[in-house]
Amino acid sequence: MGLFSKDIETMDDLFVHTLRDIYYAEKRILKALPKMIDKASHPSLKNAFTTHLAETETHVIRLEEVFRMHGADAKTVTCPAIDGIIDEAEEISSEVADQEVLDAALAAAAQAVEHYEMTRYGTLVAWAKRLGRADCARVLEKTLAEEKAADQALTELAEAKLNIRAAE
């Protein structure tokens, strides 16, 4: 979509634009997660990120399925939101000296990523249904459920383990 060119005229255009935004975001997350796995020290946090890396690969494939179902090209549009969220995650990781504190910071940074995805997929599911694309909505809902579960798992891990070690 051209910047400031008013290319979005219909709800369908907006739906496709937002699919391309989250497609870019998922691909950016695919590149960021291996670095987060390297930086994490608690085995449960490394595992959580590794599981989510595999899920993210599936999310990319599901988006390509939705593009195909909807007859739109699987293209990306730059998503300044995810760029900012991941830049912030990388910045904070570089500023933390203590490994236990770093784990708490990494979990929080990953939850900011999850929350961005949750809001975008939530919106896409609602728009797909409104556009009469219950088939696309069903595929997007699977990813939404996984993003919510990943966020919840990080909350539980942080509260049961990471934050306790970090504050000792």
Place this chain on the structure above:
Amino acid sequence: MGLFSKDIETMDDLFVHTLRDIYYAEKRILKALPKMIDKASHPSLKNAFTTHLAETETHVIRLEEVFRMHGADAKTVTCPAIDGIIDEAEEISSEVADQEVLDAALAAAAQAVEHYEMTRYGTLVAWAKRLGRADCARVLEKTLAEEKAADQALTELAEAKLNIRAAE
């Protein structure tokens, strides 16, 4: 905090850094909301944004209260995440030609902002409790509850009105 200078050594440092991050974010949102109010056309959406502007003013005051309670300077640190989320909101607003579609896009953009705040305040509440600052946690929880309610109100408005008009 100096970039890449490993200034964060303890959980307390991380808590204060994240307070400063969301303090920056709230101030950036204070500047963005009046533009979103101008661009919105549905009266219910204008009202929702206007209500949230007043709430955001309270959130800034509450953060200053938490800084004071915790004995830390009320300073900001640049938050690339909120910069990216708001840049994206402004970019999409400029690309949508149709007013009804723009309302749906604005509501979704505002929900991305809410979700960032929800994840940060959720983390801050957990960290405050772990640091023995139940007093700070109670103040931060008030804001968290308002962010969740604002997000829920936008979901209901989008599904009951905005998305229907946009897809017609």
